[in-house]
Amino acid sequence: MDAIDLLVNRHSCNQLSAPAPSGQVLDNIINAGLRAPDHGGLTPWRFIISEGEGLNTLSHYFRDAAFNLGKAEKDVLKATNAPFRAPQIITVIARIETHPKIPESEQLMSAGCVVMAMQMAAQAQGFNGIWRTGWFAYNDHIKQKLELEEKDEIVGFLYLGTPDVSCKKIRQLNTDNFVTRMDS
Template sequence: MPDRNQAALDFLLSRRSRPAKTLAAPGPSRDELEVILTAGARTPDHGKLEPWRFIVIEGAAFDRLGKLVGTRGAALGKSDQDIAKAVKQFEDGVTCIAVVESPKASDKIPAIEQTYSAGAVCLALVNAGLASGWGANWLTGWHCFDREFLQEGLGLAAHESLAGLIYLGTEQVAPPERPRPDLKEITTWISA
């Protein structure tokens, strides 16, 4: 029988993201963030390509990015509601890790697998944040796909994209449990 890490299983079977809008200061310190980032960087990266990188957003950067989102939303003709929702993400932010998908040329590793790896990093960071005692949430939105916002706001190169924004902070309200998938409905067993 393999060694069982019951504490890790219990965590994974009960983990629950915390809505970003319910997170408040304080957020993790730089030392605490480095532990979370280190855990995220252990994600399988398909051939050691490291097809992702991190940008830590804190302090006045939230205000700058919120204003840019407002400007970009207006330029794109987004509704007032869509703009306000995106701006609020940054107004409410305490600490955020932007996960940048930064694909590498490879004859062996397809681009889609590099995309999957970047998504896996996002979940690893959320889980590491939760396991460290912080509230954590993975968010996106229309602004995460707007090239001008990504280039001007976060300095992304033309070949890069944003896999997600991982918000971290102190949990103010424990969210209720939500319905989970019915395994019978989503699982097929093949044995022959």
């Protein structure tokens, strides 16, 4: 699959099973993320890879956070089960720092580019995934359990694995609806 084909046919898949990326394939995914645009070379990203027992730990964090928020029993159960949608989750964290020339928003956008690059690298190597956030990404209990610093932000949970189904192609969009041309 060439790069243009990969990018214009990008799609997420939410039905994933083992195996998850590992070894050189996982290294490629991480390295693709590390090549994201990065104004000033701040590398404002960190990763937590959860698989096996790590998914159980993440499940406990999600469950406790839902319970602490007073969510309904069905929602606590949904939160408890969320990490088991895939055999691997990479939590991508924007490690924001105060910088005189590089706004926090640029650091956050850079971390978002990391997630996209990692998902594309997974797909290019025969895996797939889905980028999720939801309330989990903004919850103080989860941030504390993951030992994030005060200014850190969870940009997303990248669920990765082997597609269980043929993932639906995304709808084609008409570029004219999104482009304004400024010709001379």
